[in-house]
Amino acid sequence: MTAQQARAPRLAARRLERRRHQRVQVALLGRYMLADRQEYPCQTIDVSPGGALMIAPVRGKIGERVVAYLEHIGRVEGEITRHIPQGFAFSISAAIRKRDKIASQLTWLANRQALGLPEDRRHERIVPRSPMTIIKLESGRELEARIIDVSLSGSAISLEVTRPPLGAAVTVGSTNAKVVRHFQGGIAVEFRLALSPDRLDENIIL
Structure with a gap:
């Protein structure tokens, strides 16, 4: 086996990981909760299965746990990794199945934007816990x-x-x-x- 052949599986794995974590510029509304359990509104700037960058009124501390509810994505949680003037970025801690689901949703959102399809919020429906x-x-x-x-x-x-x-x-x-x-x-x-x-x-x- 040549050195190039030995590297091929590793390169393929890295390319797969990059695809899984490819960031999509998308503005999703939502809300988030910090360690003090206070809730705030937010809007994403970009999202990947591994993290999100969003506009947020309270930035929290680097390393602080955050739980966010984002339209089209649902509940995600992770830790704040960096600040920007208007908000923060956070990592997403999720199982592979959840990350794949997020990747599929992001692909759909990216394709919708590329095709210029209108956003029809009237069809986004949730089932309440207390009905x-x-x-x-x-x-x-x-x-x-x-x-x-x-x-x-x-x-x-x-x-x-x-x-x-x-x-x-x-x-x-x-x-x-x-x-x-x-x-x-x-x-x-x-x-x-x-x-x-x-x-x-x-x-x-x-």
Whole structure:
């Protein structure tokens, strides 16, 4: 075996690792939590399966643990590695399967940007951890309901009672909305005002 042949597997492994950690310039909204468990909004500048650079109001300390929830990516955690004037960079600690999933999402985002496809947030939906809620009708009647999923613009809701008519004004928890669609066992509502992106995660309470 020649020296070149011996080096080939190592070179291939390094190229694979570079592809896995290739940074994609993408602006993803989200929120993050530092060691003091305070939460802050953020926006990424670039992301790779191994780390992210983001705009953040509080930079934390080098080496401090950070947990972030980023749209399209979900929950990631790691340590702050460096500061920039408007934020910080952090490493992402994740299993290989999670890194591969992030890489796939980043590839999709990069291709979407290259093709000039519009970003349609209306189809980004999450399932809340605490799905039970109360729907209040214009008459003042209150209905127990279960949230199926939520997006920035609306929600699908399961109801075991008579459904409010299309166009009816309702309050889902404390969020004003109107009924825009019926389906078997529930309704879809559109919020009067779109939710803030930093609210859209599995801990949301309407």
